[in-house]
Amino acid sequence: MKQITVISGKGGTGKTVLTASFAALAKNACIVDCDVDAADLHLLLHPKIRERHVFRSGKTARIDKRICTECGDCIDVCRFRAISGGFDVDPISCEGCTICSLVCPSQAIAMEENQSGEWYISQTKYGHFVHARLGIAEENSGKLVMKIRQAAQEMAERDRLEHVIIDGPPGIGCPVIASLSGVDLALIVTEPTMSGIHDMKRVADVAAHFSVPTKVIVNKYDINLRNTKAIENICQRRHIEVLARLPFSEKVVQSMVRGLPVVKFCSDGIAHEIADLWQTVALCLTTDQTQRG
Amino acid sequence: MIVSIASGKGGTGKTTVATSFALATKNSQLIDCDVEEPNAHIFLKPRREKRVTVSIPIPKVDLTKCNFCGKCAQICAYNALAVLNDRVLVFPHLCHGCGGCSLLCMQKAINEVDKKIGIVEIGKANGVAFVHGILNIGEVMAPPLVRAVKQNINTSKTVIIDAPPGTSCPVIEAIKGSDFCILVTEPTPFGLNDLLLAVEVVRKMKIPFGVVVNRADLGDRKVDTYCEEENIPVLMRIPFDREIAMSYSKGIPLVTAQPIYYRKFTNMFEIIKNHVCVYSSKGNLELVD
Numbered sequence A: 001m002k003q004i005t006v007i008s009g010k011g012g013t014g015k016t017v018l019t020a021s022f023a024a025l026a027k028n029a030c031i032v033d034c035d036v037d038a039a040d041l042h043l044l045l046h047p048k049i050r051e052r053h054v055f056r057s058g059k060t061a062r063i064d065k066r067i068c069t070e071c072g073d074c075i076d077v078c079r080f081r082a083i084s085g086g087f088d089v090d091p092i093s094c095e096g097c098t099i100c101s102l103v104c105p106s107q108a109i110a111m112e113e114n115q116s117g118e119w120y121i122s123q124t125k126y127g128h129f130v131h132a133r134l135g136i137a138e139e140n141s142g143k144l145v146m147k148i149r150q151a152a153q154e155m156a157e158r159d160r161l162e163h164v165i166i167d168g169p170p171g172i173g174c175p176v177i178a179s180l181s182g183v184d185l186a187l188i189v190t191e192p193t194m195s196g197i198h199d200m201k202r203v204a205d206v207a208a209h210f211s212v213p214t215k216v217i218v219n220k221y222d223i224n225l226r227n228t229k230a231i232e233n234i235c236q237r238r239h240i241e242v243l244a245r246l247p248f249s250e251k252v253v254q255s256m257v258r259g260l261p262v263v264k265f266c267s268d269g270i271a272h273e274i275a276d277l278w279q280t281v282a283l284c285l286t287t288d289q290t291q292r293g
Numbered sequence B: 001m002i003v004s005i006a007s008g009k010g011g012t013g014k015t016t017v018a019t020s021f022a023l024a025t026k027n028s029q030l031i032d033c034d035v036e037e038p039n040a041h042i043f044l045k046p047r048r049e050k051r052v053t054v055s056i057p058i059p060k061v062d063l064t065k066c067n068f069c070g071k072c073a074q075i076c077a078y079n080a081l082a083v084l085n086d087r088v089l090v091f092p093h094l095c096h097g098c099g100g101c102s103l104l105c106m107q108k109a110i111n112e113v114d115k116k117i118g119i120v121e122i123g124k125a126n127g128v129a130f131v132h133g134i135l136n137i138g139e140v141m142a143p144p145l146v147r148a149v150k151q152n153i154n155t156s157k158t159v160i161i162d163a164p165p166g167t168s169c170p171v172i173e174a175i176k177g178s179d180f181c182i183l184v185t186e187p188t189p190f191g192l193n194d195l196l197l198a199v200e201v202v203r204k205m206k207i208p209f210g211v212v213v214n215r216a217d218l219g220d221r222k223v224d225t226y227c228e229e230e231n232i233p234v235l236m237r238i239p240f241d242r243e244i245a246m247s248y249s250k251g252i253p254l255v256t257a258q259p260i261y262y263r264k265f266t267n268m269f270e271i272i273k274n275h276v277c278v279y280s281s282k283g284n285l286e287l288v289d
Helices: A015-025 A073-077 A099-103 A141-158 A174-180 A194-209 A225-237 A250-258 A270-286 B014-024 B040-044 B071-075 B100-104 B142-150 B169-175 B189-204 B222-230 B242-249 B260-282
Strands: A002-007 A029-033 A048-063 A109-124 A127-134 A163-167 A185-190 A214-219 A241-246 B002-006 B028-032 B047-061 B081-083 B088-090 B110-125 B128-135 B158-162 B180-185 B209-214 B234-238
Touching: A002 A015, A002 A174, A002 A270, A015 A029, A015 A163, A015 A185, A015 A250, A015 A270, A029 A141, A048 A141, A073 A099, A099 A109, A099 B100, A109 A141, A127 A141, A141 A163, A141 A174, A174 A194, A185 A194, A185 A270, A194 A214, A194 A225, A194 B040, A194 B242, A214 A225, A214 A270, A225 A241, A241 A270, A250 A270, A250 B189, B002 B014, B002 B169, B002 B189, B014 B028, B014 B040, B014 B158, B014 B180, B014 B209, B014 B260, B028 B040, B028 B142, B040 B128, B047 B088, B047 B142, B071 B081, B071 B100, B100 B110, B110 B142, B128 B142, B142 B169, B169 B189, B180 B189, B180 B260, B189 B209, B189 B222, B209 B222, B209 B260, B234 B260
Parallel strands: A002 A163, A002 A185, A029 A127, A029 A163, A185 A214, A214 A241, B002 B158, B002 B180, B028 B128, B028 B158, B180 B209, B209 B234
Antiparallel strands: A048 A109, A109 A127, B047 B110, B081 B088, B110 B128
């Protein structure tokens, strides 16, 4: 079983569009949406939820005003400035460190467990799908990502699946690192813009930092050919293979509006190129190209 | 006035709006809070005046004082410490820097040392005061760096905050304290889905908001229908245009490439200013047109 994570650094370069097509093309795979705070893959895969799990993580302080003597010790120790002068806790600022409850001389502070989100095991036309919804303004997205990746991995092992295909979040922080750790291949989808290039370099640095084999796809390459060339040069210097150049295509938006992976929406042009790309990716994973050095 | 630019979905045009808005607004300060992937500097090309390293405090255990009682590991809500028979392990990437372990250690065996998480750079670009943060590679703790970036806010200016994508802690940290939030979206199912999430965030935080629709002529009409039904003001529409895409790809701000947008951004500023006035006098969340 091989795990692939699609990432980009910059948002909106085409991660989810590509992942949905890979899901439709892969014969024997489990799909995971690790962009837990703005998940979109379900809009193209139309999952039927089979299992629903609550994700609990972290705690929030609650002050019992009937017991509180307003001594102010909690305010003094809180580094997150989550307790107001009127002894109200701002649940958004509270990081659940529990120190206020430990120093309170009147035991007026209780720590309550957060229900931070939900995660699901679902069935789609194209196979198993594990996804989640992080509560609004919640933290610990990295932990939720680890949770759903673990569920997907167990399922893939149980059913002897060939691939776990992971749609990663944008950025380079906590949920990205959780989506990348220990996978067999990081596929960076970038675009030929100055921002796309800048962000690709940073996310490639993160993949290298965690020793994850990396390949690059240039999406909408025809928006700026000079920048596409620049991306290819940067990748060459870093010994990262560029697997494909995909053209800008209005079919992508049209397929999204219809709620379909683009390879199921049309069969020529962009769809054809994505199908070829999937063959290449699958081949990379079967050969020793992704062995760790 | 502090105006933040956010969106659930990435790549909808937050930086395009933030940079042009800053350039079109007098006496503005642009604060790029997307510390994971800061991009505003690519468009504004600021001259750097100052660079500061940002650290968070993490525990360092003095083994000559430690009696291995295990209290620090027991109270740490983030499992950043583990106490063995003759050793204490610290996991810096899990530490939130709450200071509880050093405060509550009976032996006074825990000191705090700085762990670098990134840098803040301050500069100027075409009359715009500029601040951004750059998170170190491999670092997970974005929110403390966002807080450090925001300490440079100058409230005597019109402050424009470029937020990261998503709806979780780094976004909350970025938009907290804003007088108004501009949500940038695109008229596609992804854009709409993530707009709904972003609206939940700003409503929960009680920040007045409006929407900018980018690539407004691609996709479908559902974002417009949603905004009409919910009475959410659409502040600006930017059509899809290969020329705009091309100048964006080169790192040229929208108002520089197409000066006609100058007026659109100054108009948007006036609309927002009025909304903020009405909001602060009425003290409720719903905006009036």
